[in-house]
Amino acid sequence: MISVYYFGAISLVLIGLYAVLVKKNLLKILIGLDIMESGVNLLIVSIGYINGKSAPILSEGIGPSQAVDPIPQALVLTAIVIGVATTALALSAAIIVYEKYGTLNIEEIRRLRG
Amino acid sequence: MNPQYASLLIALPLLSAFFVPVIKAVSKKAVMPFLVLVTATQTGIAAWVFKEVYTTGKPIIVMAGAWRPPVGIDLYIGHFAALFAFIVAGISFFMAVFSWRAIKTEPVDKYAMLLMLLMLGATGMMATGDIFNLFVFMEITSITAYALTAYNKTGEAAEASLKYMILGGIGSSFFLIGLIMLYGATGTLNMAQLAQFAGSINPTVVQVGLGLIVFGLAVEAELFPLNAWAPDAYQAAPHPVTAMFSAFVVKAGLYAMARILYLMQSASGWHNVLKLLVIMATLTVFVAEFAALRQKDVKRMIAYSSISQVGFIALAFSLGSSIGVDAGVFHMMNHAIVKGLLFLTVGYVAVELGGSRIENFRGLGRRMPLTALAITIGSLAAIGVPMFNIFWSKVWIILAAVKANYAWAAAVVLTASVVEAVYYIRLIHTMWFSGGEGERIRENLAVGTIALFLVILILTIGVYPNYFWAVAQKAGADIFNVGQYIKNVPLMGVGS
Numbered sequence: 288m289i290s291v292y293y294f295g296a297i298s299l300v301l302i303g304l305y306a307v308l309v310k311k312n313l314l315k316i317l318i319g320l321d322i323m324e325s326g327v328n329l330l331i332v333s334i335g336y337i338n339g340k341s342a343p344i345l346s347e348g349i350g351p352s353q354a355v356d357p358i359p360q361a362l363v364l365t366a367i368v369i370g371v372a373t374t375a376l377a378l379s380a381a382i383i384v385y386e387k388y389g390t391l392n393i394e395e396i397r398r399l400r401g
Numbered sequence: 402m403n404p405q406y407a408s409l410l411i412a413l414p415l416l417s418a419f420f421v422p423v424i425k426a427v428s429k430k431a432v433m434p435f436l437v438l439v440t441a442t443q444t445g446i447a448a449w450v451f452k453e454v455y456t457t458g459k460p461i462i463v464m465a466g467a468w469r470p471p472v473g474i475d476l477y478i479g480h481f482a483a484l485f486a487f488i489v490a491g492i493s494f495f496m497a498v499f500s501w502r503a504i505k506t507e508p509v510d511k512y513a514m515l516l517m518l519l520m521l522g523a524t525g526m527m528a529t530g531d532i533f534n535l536f537v538f539m540e541i542t543s544i545t546a547y548a549l550t551a552y553n554k555t556g557e558a559a560e561a562s563l564k565y566m567i568l569g570g571i572g573s574s575f576f577l578i579g580l581i582m583l584y585g586a587t588g589t590l591n592m593a594q595l596a597q598f599a600g601s602i603n604p605t606v607v608q609v610g611l612g613l614i615v616f617g618l619a620v621e622a623e624l625f626p627l628n629a630w631a632p633d634a635y636q637a638a639p640h641p642v643t644a645m646f647s648a649f650v651v652k653a654g655l656y657a658m659a660r661i662l663y664l665m666q667s668a669s670g671w672h673n674v675l676k677l678l679v680i681m682a683t684l685t686v687f688v689a690e691f692a693a694l695r696q697k698d699v700k701r702m703i704a705y706s707s708i709s710q711v712g713f714i715a716l717a718f719s720l721g722s723s724i725g726v727d728a729g730v731f732h733m734m735n736h737a738i739v740k741g742l743l744f745l746t747v748g749y750v751a752v753e754l755g756g757s758r759i760e761n762f763r764g765l766g767r768r769m770p771l772t773a774l775a776i777t778i779g780s781l782a783a784i785g786v787p788m789f790n791i792f793w794s795k796v797w798i799i800l801a802a803v804k805a806n807y808a809w810a811a812a813v814v815l816t817a818s819v820v821e822a823v824y825y826i827r828l829i830h831t832m833w834f835s836g837g838e839g840e841r842i843r844e845n846l847a848v849g850t851i852a853l854f855l856v857i858l859i860l861t862i863g864v865y866p867n868y869f870w871a872v873a874q875k876a877g878a879d880i881f882n883v884g885q886y887i888k889n890v891p892l893m894g895v896g897s
Contacts, residue, residue, distance in 0.1 A: 300574065307571060313563070320570040327574045327581075334585045358590070359581070362533055366577060369540045373573075376544060377566045380551050380559045387556030396560050 292333035299326030313381050313391040317374065324370040328363050335359030404461040407450045407478050410486050410528065413443055414521035418514045425510040433501045436513040440494040443520065447483075447490040454483035455875070460889050462530075469893045470530065471591035477530035477890060481730065481876040485527045485652065488734065492648045492741050493520040495851045496641035499745055502845055503640050503752050506553060512639075515552075519545040519645060526653040530890060532580055533590045535657055539576070543569045543621060546650055549642045550634045561633035568620050568630050576617025582610035593890035596664040596883050604670040611674045614661055621654030623708050624715055625684040632692070635704030640748025643700065647707040647740040652733050655711065656880075659718040659726065663880050666721075678719035683810045685712030690817040694824050699750075700757040702824060703743050706783060709821065710736045710791075713814060717798045720805040727870075727877030728797035734873060735782075735790040735862065742855040743779040746772050749848050759831060766833040771844050773832045775852040780825040782859050785818060790862035793870070 299322055306319025335356030341349055343357035381391065388396055417439040424435050454461060460479035464470065478486070497516065504512055522542030529535050547569065551562035584590055586606045587598040599607070620627045635643045662678070665671055686709045693705030714736070717729030749772060750765065751757040765773045782789035785796075795818070802811040862869050879886070 300578070303574075304571070307567060316567060320567065320574075323571070323574050327577050330578060331581050334581055359584075362581075365533075365537060369537070369544075369573075372544055373540075373547075373566060373570055376547055377563065377570075380547075380563045380566065383551070383554065383559035384556060384563060387559065396563075398557050398560060 296330035331363045407461045408463045414517040418517040421514045437497045440497040444490040447487040451483045451487045471594045475530040476528045479879040481879040482528045489649045500641045515545045523649045523653040550638045558637040561637035565630040572617045572620030579610045579613030593887045599665045600667040607668040608670040618658040624681045632704045636701045644744035648737040682715035686814045690820040723881045725801035726881040727874045730877045731873035732794035739782045746775045784822045788863045793866045
């Protein structure tokens with residue numbers, strides 16, 4: 288039986304991929320990318336989960352042996368920031384595209400071709 | 402000097418990028434000289450590292466915070482990273498000089514900052530010894546590349562950048578999934594330790610994980626189904642940035658792919674991934690050459706040619722033999738020089754004459770003789786005419802492909818090379834033999850010097866390839882010989 292966390296994370300990735308491939312509106316594609324990134328981040332965190340253990344902050348009563356894997360949490364923190372940076376950049380490019388072309392439909396944004 | 406100073410390769414561009422706003426507040430005119438100064442210093446450091454690594458024959462290993470790997474992140478500056486840090490810094494320096502003349506759109510300070518970060522990201526990708534750190538450097542490279550593509554603020558630039566961002570976003574997500582699968586299977590992110598564990602991982606996990614990593618890196622490395630962004634981005638980006646994309650951003654992606662592949666070479670199911678890569682690489686060469694044939698814009702044509710050469714490199718890396726990897730590294734080096742020269746000169750023509758349409762190149766031989774000569778030599782070298790550097794690397798790649806029983810792949814890429822000759826010779830013909838009016842244009846001294854230097858380098862490697870081939874062999878062994886790689890990294894005694 289596959290864990291519900293893995294199933295959920297992978298489905299989010301697939302939903303995001305579907306939106307990127309199928310949707311015509313640029314903003315919907317960017318939303319799809321964001322969903323995909325969230326799916327990946329959830330997958331990273333769930334890889335490090337150990338059943339029944341607590342957050343990896345060592346304090347009274349919680350020793351190193353009672354904590355979940357702390358490495359994926361460091362990884363996910365980095366990945367979230369990177370995702371946000373990409374989204375911000377993509378949105379600013381989308382604004383320029385809308386100003387210059389007057390549309391967000393990707394089938395009409397085709398000035399570059401050779 | 403203490404070899405740990407090699408960490409300046411990462412630290413110097415990062416610090417300088419933070420200083421750019423300060424410089425700009427003092428004087429706006431000082432930004433471009435500052436950029437040239439920083440890239441020149443970086444070239445100096447990289448040259449020192451290169452000399453150090455190649456004279457001692459030992460890699461420089463920088464341990465972040467003095468934590469021994471696999472606990473800390475290590476920078477593994479072996480023969481490959483030393484060579485390419487030098488090439489990255491050198492090309493950045495040339496392009497910084499060219500930018501002084503070519504970049505007139507504001508804001509110059511942001512341009513300088515992004516250029517330094519692009520150089521930092523590419524150097525970091527080549528130098529790092531930790532796969533998550535590789536991902537972070539890859540994202541630094543690609544985010545700066547997205548921003549630099551959109552730098553011209555025209556609709557086309559934003560469109561090209563968005564295409565790149567969407568594909569790059571999918572690619573980096575897939576890369577991250579593959580990476581986390583390998584982490585889940587082994588519990589380590591350090592490349593050397595990962596290579597130690599490679600044999601004992603479940604073959605399905607290795608195949609799916611590696612497949613996802615190859616797929617994710619293929620966006621950055623411009624392999625066939627995922628390279629649609631590249632010609633658009635090359636066409637719309639500022640001219641110096643195009644040269645940097647082609648000369649080292651792609652190379653960093655290819656290197657990362659080769660490195661991760663060869664780390665896992667003891668895993669079962671590894672050869673299936675290689676087969677996938679051979680097919681992708683051959684298709685890249687074939688499709689890109691035919692697409693280049695019908696281009697009207699010279700910059701776009703050279704962009705397609707650049708993609709096809711990248712396919713050659715990927716083919717060499719996916720053969721799974723030591724001679725193939727050596728040939729791939731040699732071709733990477735030659736291609737960086739030749740495409741640096743071609744994009745520099747074509748970009749310079751576009752700056753002077755306003756655009757890189759083929760009409761602008763008519764009669765260029767009389768109007769800008771030095772530039773036209775440089776383009777001619779670059780084109781001949783790219784086709785692979787004997788006496789020029791790419792001749793040797795193409796011959797080695799084809800020999801390696803035949804030796805590894807991929808004669809069909811060799812045949813396909815050779816056929817595609819004939820197509821390459823057709824469009825380059827058409828360009829040369831347009832420049833020298835078809836009329837066209839306009840008086841002579843005075844050529845810029847700095848750009849001319851750089852072009853001449855690269856031309857001389859091409860001819861030197863073409864006539865005396867032995868020294869450079871020896872360098873490429875050492876760098877190739879760095880990737881191929883994983884046993885030596887593991888031995889060089891001072892791993893803490895965990896798990897082994």
